[in-house]
Amino acid sequence: MTGFLDIAAARAELYERAQPTRSYIDFVHRHGIDVLKVGGFCGALAVVLIVEFPGGFFDFAEDGDENAVGGVVCEAIGFDSETVEDLVAWPVEQPGRVLSMYRRAPLVGMWQAMNPCTYTFGRPLNLHRHPLDWLKAGCNGAAIVVPQLAARALIDLPGRFAPQDREHAHQVDRLIRNLSRDRMVVPRERRIAA
Numbered sequence: 001m002t003g004f005l006d007i008a009a010a011r012a013e014l015y016e017r018a019q020p021t022r023s024y025i026d027f028v029h030r031h032g033i034d035v036l037k038v039g040g041f042c043g044a045l046a047v048v049l050i051v052e053f054p055g056g057f058f059d060f061a062e063d064g065d066e067n068a069v070g071g072v073v074c075e076a077i078g079f080d081s082e083t084v085e086d087l088v089a090w091p092v093e094q095p096g097r098v099l100s101m102y103r104r105a106p107l108v109g110m111w112q113a114m115n116p117c118t119y120t121f122g123r124p125l126n127l128h129r130h131p132l133d134w135l136k137a138g139c140n141g142a143a144i145v146v147p148q149l150a151a152r153a154l155i156d157l158p159g160r161f162a163p164q165d166r167e168h169a170h171q172v173d174r175l176i177r178n179l180s181r182d183r184m185v186v187p188r189e190r191r192i193a194a
Helices: 002-017 022-031 035-042 116-122 131-136 147-155 166-175
Strands: 045-053 057-060 069-077 084-091 125-128 142-144 161-163
Touching (some): 002 057, 022 045, 035 045, 035 131, 069 131, 084 131, 125 131, 147 166, 161 166
Parallel strands (some): 125 142
Antiparallel strands (some): 045 057, 045 069
8 A cells, every 4th residue: 555655646746846937838838738638648747957867767856956957847647547656757858768756657648548449440549759759740649668578568569569669669569579560550751840
């Protein structure tokens, strides 16, 4: 039961710190994130000071912590579309450096990844490069949080998935070497609007 209490306390701290600061407003506008659209899928979304620890962990920064950086934090909701499994963060200017508080969530968007309805009519799951791209896409699809856990989750998906581009497909392929290649839809090169 300790895990539940830990995540409950961490969520309470996130909600306490999640104020509509100038940094938050700038971040949301700069990336075109529709907070009304994503709120139900990513839970709380905040820009707060965080501290990174070895192994991909993070925690909220204490006042005066010289290692603190501005970070984006959201909740990772589980496959039941209700339970918050973890808190996910990344430095504001380094969205590819994904961190988590407890290293429990394989993906953000896990509920969509594991829902057979996602794959209706042969559609693949959109697999985003990182959680920021997932937010920008209105939380449509999923993004990897903890690679070691995500490899297993991707193998267990009830359908195929489509990485963002060929480079991303190669990264995912290296992660899940033993996955049957017919499960991944490698997209053609496409231009992503800036």
